[in-house]
Amino acid sequence: MLLAAAPALAQQTENAPPAPVAPADNTDTPPVTGNDAAPAAPPAEPPPPPAPPPPARAGGADLRESVCMMIESAARAQNLPLEFFARVIWQESRFQPNIVGPRTRSGERAQGIAQFMPRTAAERGLFDPFDPVQALPKSAEFLRELANQFGNLGLAAAAYNAGPGRLREFLSGHRGLPAETRNYVLAITGISVDEWARSGKREPERVIKPGCGELMALLHRAPNPFVQKLEERVNLVAVAPWGVQLAAGFSREHALSNYATLAKRYGEILTGRDPSLLSSIFRTRGTRPFYQVRVGADTRASAETLCGSIRRAGGACIVLRNRAG
Structure with missing residues (x-):
């Protein structure tokens, strides 16, 4: 898709203030990491340090x-x-x-x-x-x-x-x-x-x-204005009994950014559906919260239908029960 030129751009909107997050339903819930990745299992023990990257090919560095x-x-x-x-x-x-x-x-x-x-x-x-x-x-x-x-x-x-x-x-x-x-x-x-x-x-x-x-x-x-708007819209409590998980990560901003990318890509499916941001603590990874972005659904059937639509469009998701309360 393509665009054209003219004068300048308006300045970015101010960052939305960070807000608390609700706990997820289960500390062992397998996350989905966004960017159309297949649903992932909970993080395992930290892997050994990766080997140093190979030397860049000539011209690759620039x-x-x-x-x-x-x-x-x-x-x-x-x-x-x-x-x-x-x-x-x-x-x-x-x-x-x-x-x-x-x-x-x-x-x-x-x-x-x-x-x-x-x-x-x-x-x-x-x-x-x-x-x-x-x-x-x-x-x-x-x-x-x-x-x-x-x-x-x-x-x-x-x-x-x-x-x-x-x-x-x-x-x-x-x-x-x-x-x-x-x-x-x-x-x-x-x-x-x-x-x-x-x-x-x-x-x-x-x-x-x-x-x-x-x-x-x-x-x-710089934060993307769309991510800032998402910060303002995100529900901080999982009010629906079921959720379709689309993005996750140890960084709150990274999880929201991944969801923002998917929300743009699958806009016709996700339009009008505000996400919930939840957090879990994985004991094997210390006390760092693991953030999960889910779209709520009243029933498992409706959650499966939504997730199915996303998968048919080329995305990845997983249906999970949200913790009551």
Whole structure:
């Protein structure tokens, strides 16, 4: 999915304050670690220290710097704000050139660092979506065209994600936008797609643009606005008797971030379902809490139905009973 250019971005929303978490049902409950990993068993004793990594291949150490330079060059060529274009590519692929997206209803998968669908890649004259040297300039070019067509960066981002046709239907009032697209635009620009639609060609004042290397460091450190919104929505008590576990980890932020990724990927399934954040203590791992993100269900049957939908869409989950009280 692709986007276009224009002025600058709004500043990120403030971090939502951390909140307490409810205890999980069972300290031996097998977690699911998110990112479509298969449900995992409870952590075992710490493994022996890993062997030192092999020496990096020639040129491998500066791959990130090379990608950074290509992003900067492509953005400049299309007069796109660097921070905007970099955030688009970050949302699409986390700067990974060989990534393949989940299968769509048409049976296709987005490909490469800019996540072009095969049909779009062919239309844009992109022969190898997995080659960032080809894909990044084509992505920036497409985003520029979308920005010119729809009037601002936010709507360009929406069109890149949902498709120009779907965005035109949204702007004409004939159809809504997927939750994934709404979250996508907010994560990239810090402004909702509805605000971008109301603003027309007016855009926020430009912020001081960081250099490419600094920007990449910020993207790795800064919280995603969607994760911040998730922090505000998350239920701190498991009120439903059953739960569909989708993400877990010893880091609260990591567990929520994993769930945020899945919530965007499977937005049509998870829309309107607020998660619960639970914690367990595994005696074999000391006193560190193990966080689990679950979507509640009133019955086991409804939980199994939800989990089945996620699995059919390519995800992983596990159905567990939540502890009463």
